Amino acid sequence: MKSLSVLELSKLYNINRQTIYNNINKGILSKNSDNKIDFSEAIRVFGEPVKKVDVKESVKIDSLNSAEFLLLRQQVDMLKNQLSDAKDRESFYHNQIETMQRLLEAPRPYTTSFIDPEKTQSEPILDENNEVIAKPPKEPEVVENSRISIPEHIEPEPEKRGFWSRFFLPNG
Structure with missing residues (x-):
């Protein structure tokens, strides 16, 4: 809504500025934070103005x-x-x-096959015509690292002991 200064309000209503200040001091009329009076507040106190607003x-x-x-x-x-x-x-x-x-590629579903513990796959699986369907898996070979040699006279590292075991268990 439109805000008016005290001078504009006095000209609009043809009243003295001191009358407006007295109404403000008595609390009848209130001012905004920018020290202007809201037009709706003036209408509430003084009624409709005599002349129209430009x-x-x-x-x-x-x-x-x-x-x-x-x-x-x-x-x-x-x-x-x-x-x-x-x-x-x-x-x-x-x-x-x-x-x-x-x-x-879509991931292939994990297929499990039943392995009979009595029958190990040491022999190839044959079909009706005696053709090889599947070969037995090879045993994995254990290969030692030939670059690192461990001397035999080195004792194995003792088992690590916790904090409390140092106090309550005998030395081993």
Whole structure:
């Protein structure tokens, strides 16, 4: 709503400025933080003004509001552009993810086979025509690292002992 100074209010209602100040001091009329009186507050106290408010004055007073309005409009437009850019990026990355998932091979399910403990696979499995279907697996060979040689005269490292075992268990 429109805010008026004491001088503008006195001219609008054709009353003395001192009357307005007295009403403010008595608490009948209140001022804003910018020391102006709200037009609706003036109507509440003094009633409708005798002469109409000029449209040109309201444009001058609202010019600050219109500048703020333009600034806010620009910010809203900028945020809309940023939102549309973010949505475009999101759809691009979503398409990239789908493409990568199609390119990756689906993992094969883990198949378990029953192994009869009595029958070990030391013999190849044959079909009806006596053709080899599966060969027995080879035993893994244990290969020692030939580069690192451990001398035989070195004693094995003693077992690590905890803090309390040092006090309560005998030395070993």
